[in-house]
Amino acid sequence: MQGMDWSDLQVFLAIARAGQMGRAGAALGVDPTTTSRRLRRLEAALGETLFEQTREGQVLTEAGERLLAKVEAMAQAATAIREGGPASASGLLSGTLRISASEGFGSWFLAAHVPDFVRAHPALTLDLVANSGFLSLSKREADIAVMLSRPKAGPVIARKLSDYSLRLYAGQAYLDHAGAPHSPADLLKGHSLVGYIPDLLYAPELRYLDELQTGLAPALRSSSINAQHHLIAAGAGIGVLPCFMGDADPALVPVLPERRITRSFWLVTHKDTHQLARVRAGRDWILGVVQRHRGQLLPE
Incomplete structure (x- = not known):
């Protein structure tokens, strides 16, 4: 940082925080032309481009991200000196x-x-x-x-x-109509299963049903876990949900609760x-x- 103007670094920090040249200038009380000129001067001194211009404004480059970490630390230290105490990162974010x-x-x-x-x-x-x-x-x-x-x-x-746990859930209306399975093999006998669309899985970790019983395939499928949750709660079938979702919904009943899947x-x-x-x-x-x-x- 030797030989750099601290005011140019403040301009850089303001642009990084605001995401737009105009908003940064307004925050500093200077016009956009001055903001742009000081940024160009800093980039020339470093020999690196610090921002990419997008339709939304300025986005930090990798060089800009590296510089931001250093300048934020400097700003926190300056605040600590000014206020006579340790820097508060949360107050500066x-x-x-x-x-x-x-x-x-x-x-x-x-x-x-x-x-x-x-x-x-x-x-x-x-x-x-x-x-x-x-x-x-x-x-x-x-x-x-x-x-x-x-x-x-x-x-x-x-x-x-x-780690987190998943297990089967169903709505009470579905269980009243179709009956509760007593083993994973029972799921093969006329039960409607809810799950992911196989060719739209965005992660292999989302393949659950084969771990419960070979040959299980959902008849009601969605790429969205939230949509699957709504289908299950509406009584459309039985499906696997994370326990942090299924246990939080009083409309759902655990099915074969001793059978857990871990991810x-x-x-x-x-x-x-x-x-x-x-x-x-x-x-x-x-x-x-x-x-x-x-x-x-x-x-x-």
Whole structure:
């Protein structure tokens, strides 16, 4: 950082947090032309491009992400000196944190605890992408991903987050009509099964039924675990759900409750950005939520 103008670094930090040149200039009280000029001066001094121009605004390059980690640390240290105490990372967090998670974990488990994170970081924009599939950390589509397996390649850092349990559920109306199976083999005898569409599976870990009984195939299929949940709750059939979903719905009844399926969640970040303050905060939040509520993931 030797020889650089601190004011240029402040401009860089403002653009990184705001995501747009104009908003950054407004936050600093300078015009966009001055903001752009100072950014170009900083890029020239470093010999690197720090942002890519998109339709939405400025997006950090890999070089920009590396610089941001250093400048955020400098800003926290400056705040500590100014306020006479230790730097508060949570008070400085801004910009956007994008978390990619499986549909069930994101919408049923993680979303319930988002208000605590938002209250702790009111200036941070949180994107919770919970759908069928995962965004790519290697392509910088997300900052954090909660995945169903450890990535086999790519510039990422992965750690096991937790195991979780799944089992069969049905609505009481379905069981009243079709009867309750007493063994996995009974599922082959006239029961309607709910599950994934085989050729639209986005992860092999979502193949469940063969682990319960060879030859089981769903007749009611959806690529969405939330749609499967609604089908089961409506009395359309029997299906496998994560226990953190099925146990939370009083309309559902466990079927063959002694038969459990176990899968794992993995917490994944990019090597270039895992030390950014907002990424660390998001990672620590997810780890804390899982630690406090592990009983929902792995019920007794």
